[in-house]
Amino acid sequence: MKTKKDISESIRKVDSEEKISGRAPYTSDISVEGMLYAKTVRSPIARGVIKNVKLPDMPEGYYTVDASDIPSRNVVSMIYEDWPVFAEKEVNFIGEPIMLIVGPDKETVMNLADNVEIDYEEKNPVFDFSNSGVRLHFDKGDVVNAFERAAKTIEYEYETGYQEQAYIEPQGFVGYIEDGGYTLVGSIQCPYYVKNAVMDTMGEDEDKVRVIQAPVGGAFGGKEEFPSVTACQLAVALKKIQKPIKFIYEREEDMETTTKRHPSKTKMEAALDEHNNIIGMRSRIGLDGGAYIGLSGVVLSRGMLAVTNAYTIDNLDVHGDVFLTNTVPNGAFRGFGAPQMIFAIEMFIHHIAKDIGEDPYVFRKRHMVKQGDKTSTSGTFRDPIILDDMIQKAVEISNYHDKAKAYEDRDTYKGIGMSWFLHGCGFTGSGESDIIKANVKLRKDDEDNVHILVAAVDMGQGPKTTFRKLVADILDVPIEQVTFNYPDTRYVPDSGPTVASRTMMVVGGLLARAAKTLKEDWKEGEEQTVVKQYEQPDYVEWDQDTMRGDAYPAYSWGVNVVEVEVSKVTYEVTVTNAWSIYDLGKAIDERIVMGQADGGQAQGIAYGYLEVMNHENGKLKQKNMTDYIIPTSVDVPKMENHIMDNPYPLGPYGAKGVGELTLVGGAPAVALAIEQAIGRKVRKIPATPESIMELIDNG
Amino acid sequence: MAKVTFTLNGESITVDEPLNMRFLDILRMKLGLTGSKEGCGEGECGACAVLIDGQLVNSCLLPLGSVEGRNVMTIEGYRKTKRYKILEDAFIEEGAVQCGICTPGMVMASESLLNQNPKPSEKEIRIALAGNLCRCTGYEMIFKAVKRAAKEGEGLW
Ligand code: FES
Numbered sequence A: 001m002k003t004k005k006d007i008s009e010s011i012r013k014v015d016s017e018e019k020i021s022g023r024a025p026y027t028s029d030i031s032v033e034g035m036l037y038a039k040t041v042r043s044p045i046a047r048g049v050i051k052n053v054k055l056p057d058m059p060e061g062y063y064t065v066d067a068s069d070i071p072s073r074n075v076v077s078m079i080y081e082d083w084p085v086f087a088e089k090e091v092n093f094i095g096e097p098i099m100l101i102v103g104p105d106k107e108t109v110m111n112l113a114d115n116v117e118i119d120y121e122e123k124n125p126v127f128d129f130s131n132s133g134v135r136l137h138f139d140k141g142d143v144v145n146a147f148e149r150a151a152k153t154i155e156y157e158y159e160t161g162y163q164e165q166a167y168i169e170p171q172g173f174v175g176y177i178e179d180g181g182y183t184l185v186g187s188i189q190c191p192y193y194v195k196n197a198v199m200d201t202m203g204e205d206e207d208k209v210r211v212i213q214a215p216v217g218g219a220f221g222g223k224e225e226f227p228s229v230t231a232c233q234l235a236v237a238l239k240k241i242q243k244p245i246k247f248i249y250e251r252e253e254d255m256e257t258t259t260k261r262h263p264s265k266t267k268m269e270a271a272l273d274e275h276n277n278i279i280g281m282r283s284r285i286g287l288d289g290g291a292y293i294g295l296s297g298v299v300l301s302r303g304m305l306a307v308t309n310a311y312t313i314d315n316l317d318v319h320g321d322v323f324l325t326n327t328v329p330n331g332a333f334r335g336f337g338a339p340q341m342i343f344a345i346e347m348f349i350h351h352i353a354k355d356i357g358e359d360p361y362v363f364r365k366r367h368m369v370k371q372g373d374k375t376s377t378s379g380t381f382r383d384p385i386i387l388d389d390m391i392q393k394a395v396e397i398s399n400y401h402d403k404a405k406a407y408e409d410r411d412t413y414k415g416i417g418m419s420w421f422l423h424g425c426g427f428t429g430s431g432e433s434d435i436i437k438a439n440v441k442l443r444k445d446d447e448d449n450v451h452i453l454v455a456a457v458d459m460g461q462g463p464k465t466t467f468r469k470l471v472a473d474i475l476d477v478p479i480e481q482v483t484f485n486y487p488d489t490r491y492v493p494d495s496g497p498t499v500a501s502r503t504m505m506v507v508g509g510l511l512a513r514a515a516k517t518l519k520e521d522w523k524e525g526e527e528q529t530v531v532k533q534y535e536q537p538d539y540v541e542w543d544q545d546t547m548r549g550d551a552y553p554a555y556s557w558g559v560n561v562v563e564v565e566v567s568k569v570t571y572e573v574t575v576t577n578a579w580s581i582y583d584l585g586k587a588i589d590e591r592i593v594m595g596q597a598d599g600g601q602a603q604g605i606a607y608g609y610l611e612v613m614n615h616e617n618g619k620l621k622q623k624n625m626t627d628y629i630i631p632t633s634v635d636v637p638k639m640e641n642h643i644m645d646n647p648y649p650l651g652p653y654g655a656k657g658v659g660e661l662t663l664v665g666g667a668p669a670v671a672l673a674i675e676q677a678i679g680r681k682v683r684k685i686p687a688t689p690e691s692i693m694e695l696i697d698n699g
Numbered sequence B: 001m002a003k004v005t006f007t008l009n010g011e012s013i014t015v016d017e018p019l020n021m022r023f024l025d026i027l028r029m030k031l032g033l034t035g036s037k038e039g040c041g042e043g044e045c046g047a048c049a050v051l052i053d054g055q056l057v058n059s060c061l062l063p064l065g066s067v068e069g070r071n072v073m074t075i076e077g078y079r080k081t082k083r084y085k086i087l088e089d090a091f092i093e094e095g096a097v098q099c100g101i102c103t104p105g106m107v108m109a110s111e112s113l114l115n116q117n118p119k120p121s122e123k124e125i126r127i128a129l130a131g132n133l134c135r136c137t138g139y140e141m142i143f144k145a146v147k148r149a150a151k152e153g154e155g156l157w
């Protein structure tokens, strides 16, 4: 009998060859006979009313497409419906789409788009946090009482900036008419989000809209809800023109007009008893939503739920707002509100410890969650928590304590910082069972090849490989006997969006169940189909109105340690080393998980010190890869990552979520390292040389 | 429009297009060679990198006119070589490919490095790849892949 390999043992990714060789057909590589090009005409002002539109002379075969061409509703349907497909009367941010110019010659299309003259009546734009569009609140215990009996209270404010996903492949679709319906091939995370939005805008039935995922050149949340906007615009154009259209953003357009990570401001207030234990906490988080709400309410909610991170605090009061401003709408980005909050709470815990004169390491450990504790929303941490072991391992491999001591000598201008954190896996609360209701399908053909039919997207994180590996392993067949093509809504059921670190745990979990059923029922040489639908674990109870209960069925955990050196002259930060430990249940492929760990950390750390984006009167100051700096090969530190198994009973082979977890702890770890190096409290990221200089000058 | 003659992946070719047209567009739109990718169109990301007379060049910044008489190698030509096979294998073995949009450019940059320096140190690898952005991998596995290729392909470079 052959002994089975451990599922975590890495295999060669199934789609690497086509990508390395340049053969993989990304959206912009696709050509369709007779296709036209489209370019967006946009508002140059932050807020105003459209008074008059004057078109240039339109040569034969060139078209405009605008709100008046929309057959059904001028709204992009996503979780909150306030985002127009095209601005109709009002414009609310610089770059807001007003119309498309479409035609055969790209150059001519660009010229025409540049020469549309629009008159506006300008209005006063709003940029401050004054106009709340979404307000959420939850509490736990009795916070009023906690503050009344407090021996001491401590308060701080934290601020985070924008972060741009900066996927290397910009947004894009190719669309064509097929059997009287609309087929859209694109760089997307969520085929069914796109399909549903297009059906809604077009007033079309299910069978008239087909969405196909092309290989995706990076997404990180940036291709979660935003592609629904361009897809709706493209579908309107297809209906009007009835010819194939290629609709690809250029880098500057992509950076200036697509969703980003929400800038945030968080106020934290803690009540401590006479033994210096935190007995209560109030916090108030504000996110800059930009001009439309879109997904911002959900981002806010995930952020708020992370308010106590991996600490148990019995009495809580948490308020959050999404503020509407006349800026580019913000949206999904790996971590989804959690990075802002985990930065705030990790810094706050340290700042409290420093203010009361206690060793932060000891102080934090005293407040750390244990199995059985109540979560921030009064749910229960049911599963074993191995954070203690993880921290110990991180301390060992990084030599944390010795370094932390040595770098107390300010003259070194060196620092080491450690964050620990959790990330809820899957949709928040009852989202999976009430909204998503994922379906997966396995089809076996009469040659016993098994086809995975799900809408999950491989955007680099590996499900093309891991799903096949998982199903093949359960069925005990070679991986070559299992296929998983790029999702096409004509064939695959709605297994939900590729978001929220749910792909392996939820979709993979369903596939594992389907594979088990198929195996039990395997009939050689016969066609068979197995369908599975998501069922909420019965212990999960969640009340959306009060935000109380089990916000997530499971949590993944992580520890990041980052070491930096700050230049005494320029205050430039060099990140020299990074270590991390993760509990993601069980890795379905260790090397793929390690790839997530490297990449997620690089993004998370850069969020804390390197990536700067800001706007002036609604105009973003960084609009390309030259002025929005992401880490290059010389910026990334030497990284050492480990995973520790802690299988989750309901995940496939015990797997939980991975993708976002690896990002959320980077910023506080690097900020804490910088804090030590400069001997000043860091309350704002990115901690740029300018902000470090300010801290050093003003304390 | 003007006729420009150059060697492309080992074969002589003449194209008749405006001299200032971006060479990346010639490759992708006129010749159907879509292995070179466009990430930024401004010379920052390296996704469009090709070799011209053995030098790594971002083709999005290159006007057609400047390739007259020169020897151009794109991923489509390079992937037929032995050296490519070594790099391909190393990239897969080390997990250096995630979304893959940067990868053809990374491979061209790796070739250019190994061609000049068959046994690069990690620091030399980092410097050589500094013009190629990758948002997915954090680069670590790409460094390992280049090191592996240097070892496995000893004597080829
Ligand atoms: S596309 Fe040429 S360098 Fe980015």
Ligand code: FES
Residues within 6 Å of the ligand: A168, A217, A218, A460, B096, B097, B098, B099, B100, B101, B102, B103, B133, B134, B135, B136, B137
């Ligand atoms: S693998 Fe995605 S950008 Fe490099």
